[in-house]
Amino acid sequence: MQNTNLEYRVGYAPLGGRLYAGFVRKDNGKWEGQPHDVTDWAMYSVGQKLARENNDMLFPLPDGRILRLSAYITDPEGVEVSDAQR
Numbered sequence: 626m627q628n629t630n631l632e633y634r635v636g637y638a639p640l641g642g643r644l645y646a647g648f649v650r651k652d653n654g655k656w657e658g659q660p661h662d663v664t665d666w667a668m669y670s671v672g673q674k675l676a677r678e679n680n681d682m683l684f685p686l687p688d689g690r691i692l693r694l695s696a697y698i699t700d701p702e703g704v705e706v707s708d709a710q711r
Contacts, residue, residue: 631657635667644668672696 631648638645644667647660675682675696684692 635663636660 628648630651632651633646634649635644635646636649637643642664643662644664645656645660646663646667648657649655650657671694673696675694676698681693681695684694686692
């Protein structure tokens with residue numbers, strides 16, 4: 626897309642708990658067109674990157690706390706799966 630007023634972004638929708646990707650207007654931050662749900666692929670990709678590189682990602686939060694992301698690849702035995710993940 627050649628429109629310089631648009632940029633490609635990934636955003637989180639807290640109401641539905643999903644991640645969306647698409648073009649957003651730079652001037653007002655509103656989605657242009659229909660964003661695509663990328664939740665499953667995005668979460669899988671981030672988890673794969675963290676597990677394979679064997680490192681965590683740290684993100685400082687405005688209140689001074691730290692958001693820490695980590696991922697581990699394990700055998701299926703002993704892994705609890707919630708009903709929401711099935």
